[in-house]
Amino acid sequence: MSFPDATSAEIEQAAQRAWQAFLAYRKTSWKQRADLLYQIAETLRAREAELVALAMKETHLPELRLKNEFARTLFQLQQYGKALETGIWAEFRIDTAVHDPASAQPDVRKSYVPLGPVAVFGASNFPFAFSTAGGDTASALAAGCSVIVKAHPAHPHTSTQVAACIQQAIQQSSLPENVFQHIHGTSPAVSEMLVKHPLIKAVGFTGSYVAGKALFDIARQRKQPIPVFAEMGSVNPVFLLPEKLSRDTATLADMLAGSITLSAGQFCTKPGLILGIKSEALQHFTSLLTEKLKHIQAQHMLHEGIAHAFREKVQLARHQQQILELIPFSSSTHTLEAKPVLSLTSASAFIDNPVLHEEVFGPYALIVTCEIFEEMLEVADRLEAQLTCTLMATENDLQQYRRLIDALTLICGRMIWNGVPTGVRVCMAMHHGSPFPATTDSHFTSVGADAIKRFVRPVCFQNFPDPFLPPELQNENPLQIWRTINHQLTSSKIE
Template sequence: MTNAPITNTSSAESFQGINPATGESLPGFFEEATTAEVAQACELAAKAFIDYRKKSGAEKAQFLEQIATEIEALGDELLTRAQAESGLPLARLTGERGRTTGQLRLFAEYLREGSWVNARIDTALPDRQPLPRPDLRQMLRPLGPVGVFGASNFPLAFSVAGGDTASALAAGCPVVVKAHPAHPGTSQLVGEAIQRAVTACGLPAGTFALVHGRTTAVGMAIVEHPSIKAVGFTGSLRGGKALFDAAARRPEPIPVYAEMGSTNPVFFLPKILQEKGGALALAYVNSVTLGVGQFCTNPGLAVVQQSSEADTFLQEAGKAVTASQPAAMLTQGIHRAFTEGIGKLSQAEGVQVLAQATAVESFAHGIPTLLTTTADALLGNPHIAEEVFGPSSVVVEAGSREQLLAVARELEGHLTATVYGTEDELLEYADLLEILEQKVGRLLINGFPTGVEVSHAMQHGGPYPATTDSRSTSVGTNAILRFARPVCYQNFPDALLPDELKTANPLRIQRLVDGKWSN
């Protein structure tokens, strides 16, 4: 059942965490949630919504801050378990914990300020001819219980208390989380911390629930339950599309905000390769191999124009890849998919393996790999540009400026795209930037995309297949908008209106009144 304690004995439906570096089973057994248990969690969330949806911004802010405090109180126990289950270094996990608690507190600040509800007021015009205008007041209200799926590659920041959970709770929506089976112990610890925050803040028990499961049945049971009104997901294209399709088949279809595959193309323009090609090659490989390539913003595709400088860039990048070290990937399944993906990609017509790190005897170590192809080959086989999740990248050599632009036009949707160029060169390639703006959610100049700032202006989403809804973001305060909907109140007495819409504006938030913004 939800948030059940870790047990010391196994059953037919139980499983253990696995150390990805060694393949060894970790202490503790976790029970696969039954359909009835998932239904109970969803039904409790629906009951909790009746009360939680009415909580003020200040009350929800206090709850989010309490979650952050409870997570920090877990101390080294959380980091130690996360390292054992993910193989990630403690320094990385310490930073990720800070990101997790930081985004909870950022949403708390956002709620206290309050203007996110987008309050709009059109006051009554009783004497307007030929017809009077009624008093109209609109604001965003919470959707309802949200199903959240933990991600494999961020056991903290995109998992149980990650951005999807934080933004849904901030919007006023109870959450049912499906823990990722790659880090069940980490998920359990964080889930229990959230439950302590629920109790400390006097919130309904169904405000948050955590369920475990290795099978797709558990996740599908969440998506298909009628109490769930939206879903947040970070993972593969296959997984996200399956959830999206299931949600669309429901008698009441619901939105699925799925962040899926992206190769985040990087375009290196000719002049900047002349000036600093060697340094860029090293920085590019460092970005490709960072975290064993297991970031959703990993630059899995690069584009250059054929030249002697491009040849040097490739040589230096190849040397850097050869000198890099394989490391444990997050799960055996991810390692298997990466290995199979590299094998399939290397056999595609026009694709060659330029460089590869030295293989090591290991359980699930990813071998950094750099491949090359031509623009003609890519344009003839767009599958070459598809994501291979892990420490690899494909460099596409274009024969001309026109071919480089043709590659950009044929790209599918991605989370990011980067253009490296000199100041003058970037102006010369303004048409490239215009093309890429239509392909991605975040466009970078002279910087690799593997750092995603949690802030008000961040956009972490993009056209399909990067996400199922290019208008949404899973990082930053705009993520709250996914779990809210506009409601208009017509001719309401002031006493019945939410504080955000009352004439006196007691919360002092910014509102659009008769077409003009004011506080």
Template sequence: MSFPDATPAEIEQTAQRAWEAFVVYRKTSWKQRAGLLSQIAEALRARETELIALAMSETHLPEARLKNEFARTLFQLQQYGHALETGIWGSFSIDTAVPDPVSPQADVRKTYVPLGPVAVFGASNFPFAFSTAGGDTASALAAGCTVIVKAHPAHPHTSEMVAALIQQAVRQCNLPDAIFQHIHGASPTVSEMLVKHPCIKAVGFTGSYAAGKALFDIARQRKEPIPVFAEMGSVNPVFLLPEKLSRDTATVADMLAGSITLSAGQFCTKPGLIFGIQSEALERFTTLLTEKLKHTQAQDMLHEGIAHAFREKVQLARHQQQIRELIPFSSSTHPLEAKPVLSITSASAFMANAVLHEEIFGPYALIIGCKNFEEMLEVAGQLEGQLTCTLMATEQDLQKHAALLDVLILKCGRMIFNGVPTGVRVCMAMHHGGPFPATTDSRFTSVGADAIKRFVRPICFQNFPDAFLPPELQNENPLLIGRIINQRLSSSKIV
């Protein structure tokens, strides 16, 4: 069974209904929204076995991987609800009036209001955590926005089943049906019409650079431009510093081999570039990583389109000048199968060739040998924006090469010390974002309850009667949350 693309008339009706429901939903309490998120989690949990089996059949991802992702999806929903109930998701400020006879100051209080209906585009590689009931949907609902999800064509049946369970939860909470709506659309025209619709006020997207940038451009060219929070991937460079590499060569090689091949390299945080200073230690590392990857079994990719793109990009990269293949590309008779590919080049060749800077989605990595630290620093300065940058280093390495850390902080959203970028913790302190082209707005995260802030805007109330203020700004502090009162954090009442 296939699902037809939404027609222009259906998109028009869906967007209008989303706006009408938003007028109601935006006035719900934080507790009500938290209750909805909890109800969605319960509805999904009750059908976990069926959902995972369905996702396995559509994505070719293994059961263990999908079970972990499913648990993460439930945790996200619960965590965002907890952030609402405790108020930790926002910064609420109150500066009380100063009745000075010479220079009186007004009473001003700041909170947030939801933006409006949000269009969410599911990711191919995360059928649960970054798709229909994923972080974008959860954070938009937490913010008080209504949501329209366009199912990813790679797992439409999984998306359809999840959508039905979300809609069931909405009804059980006695909320308007159109708080959450679901459409299909393999054609880019569907996405374009949805983003262009004047009722849509923001976009959440996880996927390729080409698709994310296209949506960003459409939204920017509207009569009323709207924000697009697009996470578009990254090459996630790893820098091997001398003392660490010499001391822990095998450990570093094992860590990176596992991260490169995890889920067939189909994570936006997969390490794709590995930089080291030419030395015996780098040669040992290269040999060990090569051997480790050679003995990694081939894995199925998500669908034929991604497998085809992987083969095409690998073929393009391997035919560039001054590229030496350590594990050559090996074609397979199975259309979905992918084996690890590893190449090596010099820093000078890398800096001269933009093709080598591009993300290859799949089990591929490129080692770049630098003549000295100065060249490593130079190549780091030429990198584009990234989701992550990793330093394999000792504390002495960090002290000696502090200039590299200074450069990399400007390049990424998450700096990692002696770890791997795959495995993104869902928590308030996580930042899953980064400078363009990793994302379209590096100020915001798409993981953790801080993601709620993407779909709200600040509003200031001046000299308002207390009874007409939202609860988080009222004198009695009925929500019992922490607030910034006259420049100091406090959970006290205002008397």
């Protein structure tokens, strides 16, 4: 069964319905929204086996991987709900009036209101956690926004069934049915019409740089520009510092071989670039990593489009000057299969060749050999922004090469010490975001309940009578949340 692209008339109707639903939904309490997220989780849980089986068929991802992702999706919904109930998802500030005639000041209180209908574009590689019921949808609903999801063409049936679960949960929660809507579209024109519609007030996207940048440009060119929160991937460099590399050579090779090839390297956090300073330890590491990757079997990629892009990107990279192929590209009789590919180059060749800086989505990595630390630091300075940067280092290494830490914090959203970047914890402290081009807005995360902040804007109430203030700003603090009152964080009432 195929799904026809949404027509312009259908998109118009969906946007109008989303706006009307938003006008009612934005007035719901935090508890009502939290209860909706909990209900969505329970509705999904009841159909887990069916949905995982369907996703396996559409994405070629293994059952265990999808089960883990499914559990993460339920956890996200529950965590965002708890963040709403406790009020920790945002900072609420109150500066009470100063009545001194010599320096009288008004009573000023700040909260947040939802932006409006949000268009969500899911990820091909995460049919659950970053798609129809994923973080963008969950955080937009938590914020009080209505949502229109465009199903990803890589898993349209899974998306449709997940959407049915969300719609069932909305009905069971007695909320406006068009708080959530679902459309299909393989043509870029569908995405363009949706983002251009004047009633759409924000966009959530996870995917490629090309598609994310296109949506970002469309949104900027509107008469009323809107924010696009696009997460577009990166090469996630790993820096091997000397003492750690010499002490734990084999362990590092094991860790990175697993991370490079996890789910056929189809993660936005896959380590695609490994940098070390020329030494016997680096040579040994390179040999070990090469041998480990050689023994990893070919894996199915998500769909032909991604497999084709992987082949093209690898062929482009391997034909650059001063590239040594440690594990050359090997074509498979099955068009969706991909085997690990590993190359090596010098820091000087890497710095001067922008092709080598580009992400290769799939089981590919490039080792860059630096003559001295200053050359490694120069590579760091030349890198574009990254979702993650990893330091494999002892504490002595960190002390000796502190300048590298300073350089990397300028370009990345998550600094990792002695771990791999694949695997993103869902928690309030997580920042899954980065300066452009890894994402379109480095101020926000797309993982963890802080993601709710993307879909609200601040509103200040000056000298308002207490009964007309939103509950989070009222004197009695009926929600029993923490607020900053006259520069002090407290859960107390205002007497």
